[in-house]
Amino acid sequence: MAQKLTPPNLPLSGEECAPPLKGNDQGIRTADAHRDAEGLGVGIIGGGYAGMAAAVSLAESGVRVTVFESARQLGGRARGVLHNGTQLDNGQHLLLGCYRETLRLIEQVGGDIEQDFLRLPLQLDLHGQFSLRAPRLPAPLHLLAALLAAHGLTWSERMKAARFMLELRGMKFRLPHDMTVSALLLKHGQDADLTFKLWEPLCIAALNTPVHKASAQVLLNVLRDSLNRTRADSDMLLPRVNFTALFPQRAAAYVEQLGGSKVLTSRRVEAIVPKEDRIELVTADGTRSFDQVICAAPPVIAAGLLRPVPGLESTVARIEALEHQPIYTVYLQYPARITLPHPMIGLHRRFSQWLFDKGQIAAQHGLLAAVISAEGIHQELSHEELVRKVVAELREEFGISEQPEWFKVIAEKRATFGCLPELQRPSHQTVLPRLLLAGDYTAGDYPATLEGAVLSGLRCAGLVMRSHAVRA
Secondary structure (H helix, E strand, O other): OOOOOOOOOOOOOOOOOOOOOOHHHOOOOOOHHHOEOOEOOEEEEOOEHHHHHHHHHHHHOOOOEEEEOOOOOOEOOOOEEEEOOEEEEOOOOOEEOOOHHHHHHHHHOOOOHHHHEEEEOOEEEEOOOEEEEOOOOOOOHHHHHHHHOOEOOOHHHHHHHHHHHHHHHHOOOOOOOOOEHHHHHHHOOOOHHHHHHHHHHHHHHHHOOOOOOOEHHHHHHHHHHHHOOOHHHHOEEEEOOOHHHHOHHHHHHHHHHOOOOEEEOOOOEEEEEEOOOOEEEEEOOEEEEEOEEEEOOOHHHHHHHHOOOOOOHHHHHHHHOOOEEEEEEEEEEOOOOOOOOOOEEEOOOOOOOEEEEHHHHHOOOOEEEEEEEOOOHHHHOOHHHHHHHHHHHHHHHHOOOOOOOEEEEEEEEEEEEOOOOOOOOOOOEOOOOOEEEOOOOOOOOOOOOHHHHHHHHHHHHHHHHHHHHHHO
């Protein structure tokens, strides 16, 4: 949960005509007639990973920022959720060692990577069907050795998988034209069993999009960065703390300690109003003016804010053209003695795709999380029916005969954008020089990941700094 943030003592904006402010609002407004040498600062809509990455980057460069988050807690679609006195996340987000900027920012704002995460070398386990473990060899030898020693594949299938990775490396992980992952696998002789056990789980985990719809080029971007540079890039990092506390909450404290910046929760921006020399954000308690604004809200919210603004029709059209894919997380609290064979384990051809043992990961003993990514027949079930399916699978696969003490289903129906071939994602820059767009769905190499969100926020911060330098 987001901590209470104590505001710095700043001059007020529009105080002469605005009602008295309460709580976190004290000291955030600066009247246009009393601009200081730094200008009006930057407004950031959205306190998720993209918005907070931009806030940290700008604040450390001396730019005053005000972050508006409509929810009570920070984190956006990667946030902490409290249920039955137990700290959960709205989904199980797995970081990779190649997520350099996300990991750097977590450390910058006070995190400790080795304490905050359970770090595992690359490993994939489909219970009773397939297992792969990467040895501690330099990349890409570690992957080739893992593929050649994988259990659950024939020798022919192992050779096909290893040859495929060598071919991709020879192509520098770049396709002459994009296609679906299914088409790419067929083109390179990856048979059905190999696809079901290896490439489909990887694709769903990385892109949250079914292989018959997913962009092959975006998957190759992920494989390029995680498997082809250093061995540590392929490490899997499972968070021991909730995703609000992991970065956004620390980032909020960090930017406020630098002075002049503010992070507001439960504060929804209702309208964006461009002016000739500034841009205004309208909230329920008044209007604030900024030199520039970064809209880091989720796609649906962003489209709603941008739609009334003249000139942004093309940007809005690109946002609205995005398809969306769901992620369901089924939390089950069993007696503390219940464990799984591994902290993270997959199931083959089941409703549950990946299972996380929160006892092994975060000392939340007996708490299991089943993740179901992308579209599927599970969406037709009620939460109670889905829980019964998952409980039955745990009993059949692992002999867990006990009934859970409680359950919680979190269904993010628009968890990610559908990562389709040749997808035209909206640019960070809009036709309005003072208005920028951030989020994991904006233009970039990555699918809807935390690293993609962070990179978009940092790109927007860089654009802001360049515009400030030009004006100076």
